[in-house]
Amino acid sequence: MIAFDFAQLRLIGLQQAIASAATQLELSSPTAQLLRVCAVHRDSIGVHDGILEQPAQILPRLLHQLQVQDHILTVGDWVAAEPDAHATLWITAHLSPVTQIARRGNDGRRQLLASNVDTALLVMGLDEDFNPRRLERYLSIVLAAQVSPVVVLSKADVADDVPGKLAQLRQRLPPHVPLFAIDTRHAYDVAILAPWLGAGQTLVLLGSSGAGKSSLTNTLCATEQATNGVRHGDGRGRHTTTARSLHLCASGACIIDTPGLRSWRADADADTLAATFDDIAALAATCQFRDCRHASEPGCAVRGAVDADRLRNYHKLLRDARRIEETPLERIAARARWKTVLKAGLERGKDKRR
Ligand SMILES: Nc1nc2c(ncn2[C@@H]2O[C@H](COP(=O)(O)OP(=O)(O)OP(=O)(O)O)[C@@H](O)[C@H]2O)c(=O)[nH]1
Numbered sequence: 001m002i003a004f005d006f007a008q009l010r011l012i013g014l015q016q017a018i019a020s021a022a023t024q025l026e027l028s029s030p031t032a033q034l035l036r037v038c039a040v041h042r043d044s045i046g047v048h049d050g051i052l053e054q055p056a057q058i059l060p061r062l063l064h065q066l067q068v069q070d071h072i073l074t075v076g077d078w079v080a081a082e083p084d085a086h087a088t089l090w091i092t093a094h095l096s097p098v099t100q101i102a103r104r105g106n107d108g109r110r111q112l113l114a115s116n117v118d119t120a121l122l123v124m125g126l127d128e129d130f131n132p133r134r135l136e137r138y139l140s141i142v143l144a145a146q147v148s149p150v151v152v153l154s155k156a157d158v159a160d161d162v163p164g165k166l167a168q169l170r171q172r173l174p175p176h177v178p179l180f181a182i183d184t185r186h187a188y189d190v191a192i193l194a195p196w197l198g199a200g201q202t203l204v205l206l207g208s209s210g211a212g213k214s215s216l217t218n219t220l221c222a223t224e225q226a227t228n229g230v231r232h233g234d235g236r237g238r239h240t241t242t243a244r245s246l247h248l249c250a251s252g253a254c255i256i257d258t259p260g261l262r263s264w265r266a267d268a269d270a271d272t273l274a275a276t277f278d279d280i281a282a283l284a285a286t287c288q289f290r291d292c293r294h295a296s297e298p299g300c301a302v303r304g305a306v307d308a309d310r311l312r313n314y315h316k317l318l319r320d321a322r323r324i325e326e327t328p329l330e331r332i333a334a335r336a337r338w339k340t341v342l343k344a345g346l347e348r349g350k351d352k353r354r
């Protein structure tokens with residue numbers, strides 16, 4: 001049994017599913033608390049109780065369990081923790097996350113980026129940052145995690161041809177993905193995101209450096225910043241050490257902002273790509289050629305119906321994904337195969353010249 005204050009944890013995004021699971025936890029200690037991971041440091045885990053962030057340690061038994069399940073504690077995870085006699089806080093249990101944003105690392109392993117996220121704001125500038133292909137890459141990862149994506153195009157106040165760029169994206173992105181062009185520094189503009197900022201919601205912001213993520217966070221969490229971490233909701237104005245990576249919005253939502261997420265390169269695997277390009281997969285099924293590469297085959301059903309650059313991006317991402325999924329040995333074998341093919345080609349060329 002674990003006791004917790006739902007209203008207090010709701011401030012940092014406690015979902016009903018997690019709260020229910022927490023009540024089922026078998027814990028020996030009556031002093032265990034439900035907490036949210038808000039930072040992962042080299043030698044400690046930052047956990048938040050809705051008021052304070054504290055450092056905690058993972059119980060070796062749990063660490064072993066997590067390793068067996070191939071899980072590492074990730075920002076956004078919910079855990080149970082209890083203090084020992086020396087006031088060290090020990091994480092004793094981990095609640096299975098409802099959603100997990102992950103990417104495939106260069107070594108082919110899954111890297112967890114954030115857990116229990118409801119909405120990902122994909123922030124992209126309408127200036128030089130504008131890049132539909134990169135956006136599709138981010139989108140495929142977010143959709144695969146079953147997290148709702150919302151595309152926020154920043155710098156609408158200064159960029160040129162905003163309607164043209166919006167139309168271009170509207171054509172490329174799946175129709176259910178919301179798309180907004182705003183000035184991230186203005187509360188009036190940012191108010192359009194209200195439907196995703198309800199109480200208990202957790203958001204992450206993804207986008208390149210300079211895209212406007214900090215500006216957007218500042219505008220969304222203006223009250224918190226202005227009051228320097230005074231607790232919302234109960235008017236008691238209790239002082240808090242708000243975690244640097246967990247921002248509370250006045251609307252009752254919270255934003256997870258970690259350096260790991262910020263510097264993230266959005267590599268997708270073949271399955272996650274399917275989420276963003278499902279129309280291509282559907283068209284491919286109707287293509288008259290069974291092993292069509294939808295590249296130059298005349299009369300191909302895909303090539304006629306899909307934006308050419310978008311199709312090229314799909315093929316490129318698919319190639320990248322396959323490369324990542326190969327083991328190093330497979331890569332060496334593939335390279336050797338190519339060498340043989342190339343050599344054979346050169347030999348043939350020589351024969352002709354002879
Ligand atoms: N005119 C205008 N400027 C913006 C807008 N959004 C961000 N900026 C400016 O762009 C610059 C970069 O914005 P940041 O919010 O720091 O970008 P970031 O995504 O947090 O960048 P990193 O912290 O490097 O990841 C700042 O000078 C902002 O003032 C916008 O909508 N309109």
Ligand SMILES: [Zn+2]
Pocket residue numbers: 284287288289292293294295297300301302303
């Ligand atoms: Zn085809």
